Amino acid sequence: MAKICHHICHFSSFFLILFFLNIIFSMVDGKISAVIVFGDSSVDTGNNNGINTLLKSNFEPYGRDFEGGRPTGRFSNGRVPVDFFSEYFGLKKYVPAYLDPNYGMKDFISGVNFASAGTGYDNTTSSVLNVIPLWKEIEYFKDYIQKLRIYVGEEKTNEILREAVYLISIGTNDFLENYFLLPTTKLCYTVPEFEDHLIEIAKIFVHEIYSHGARKISLAGVPPMGCLPLERTINLFAIHECNEEYNNVALEFNAKMKNLVNQLNTQLLGIHVLFSNPYHILRQIIKKPSLFGYDVTYKACCGTGLVEMSYLCLLDSPLTCLDADKYVFWDSFHPTEKTNRIMAEHLFNTVLHKFM
Template structure:
């Protein structure tokens, strides 16, 4: 155990040092002129604030460790992965939500988020909480392209579109909020068939991005979703351990995503699609939290940490922890800002360095 502990700490330190030098180098070079984000709550910086849905987090205690200490709509106590990645690339320290009227096209020219908490590749998933479906995120992106060309001119805008790093993170809600919760898809597909159905939708989505000019894309699959506090809280028969069935599905699905990445890179000329799979690293954080400076990976910081997320994270809850940095998870579904930073640094060091 001691040997494992030492190697883990050294690896984390290496990532942190690399993160510092990457930031310094990117500040002067800026090979990536902008960050463009699609997906779900893992990367949504606040678009759901501006649509009629219950899937929101624009209230305390969310955002208490963000700049200024106010809630932004991020499902976190602070920043989320696109923010950390943007900063590491020498861009802004956060990526604004496209629907936020306090930002304009000059802000979005270096970073923009179209993601919507609660969405997935499957349109039926976005219907669960009436959030923005992935196809609508693409429509907003098309609108953004027009605004960008009007603002910067066609040549400059096309250069940004071509050289930007696109972050795509989705899939978890398709399984946990749709397939395993509602009967429709279970009646239509086995879990293996549903995985293939989602892969087909991801294929179509990524080809669509390519056709719109995207060339550098980071594709993140699903985390060890059986280890989310919400799933562990209801896993009574297994003494609140991780739900291995869900983790096995995550592994299988991520493997299929990896095959899709190879296929599209082979078929689409000039496409640089990266399989930014962080499953193993996240599982390592969850199973060995003390090695990363955490005290608890079983529950989230907010409330009792077992089932609270969104509006159930009561700002007046006496149970919300005083220091989110001690927790792997912020609420019952989403990582703390510290975890997001660790995962972002890991992805930059292991998967995204080719874009630097």
């Protein structure tokens, strides 16, 4: 009887060890190696600092609530969503910009950012303010891969690329800086045709980074762009109200982006694409600000909050708000750090945690 009990205990211990080993290996398999970012000002962490453009934010009062109270080139008073995502994935609190001379390959192993404020899927969009086009962001990515191979070797590089999460947030400028602003674009496309044009570029883009090892990819939708303070200010039909025509375009575009995500998941072997949509959480914040602790939605913190962005956000403006946490938007185009955090938490808990 004692021998039987001994064998039972032995086998129980054996299976218990296997059980915990399985959990450990599952955790290792689900580990995120890095966060790799492409996109526009919604996620740019400082790449525009290093290029010849008027669209910059590497000066005060930008970054006043960032660690150390320093402007970094983020279009906010603090962190942007990808910084929070990186932290939630168990990586560092900030995703460094690839063109920032203060960082090197040792910093880029667990996260790197190629985004450029003002850019879009369409090349015309990036030319409006002379910023980095999406194709150039891909070239920087290829350059990064080559340097990574030299730094950590071929096998480790392939592992990092395979287990990284790729965050793509882009598209708003294609509509607001390009289609609705430039008469030449309207002559070439109807709104649905332009949406399809952007979706096709997004598809080509995903195929391109997939060919270089990307497997875990988040494609973001566009926000309720008709509710940005600048768009509300210039809404001649109802000043300070959201431009619902623009919001409807955002909804249409996001529906097409979601369809693209479903298509990519069936077409590309081993890929895992998620649709990360900021539209509804930001619209909820704007419609019911008191639920989130906000006082002001129709204007931003910087200056008058109606039209200011980039160099118009002057440090010595007496109109700039004292407490950015009471405002949904930091400047007339970009959310405050608090809004970025709320959106990031929502999107991580509902969508992006599936990469873990």
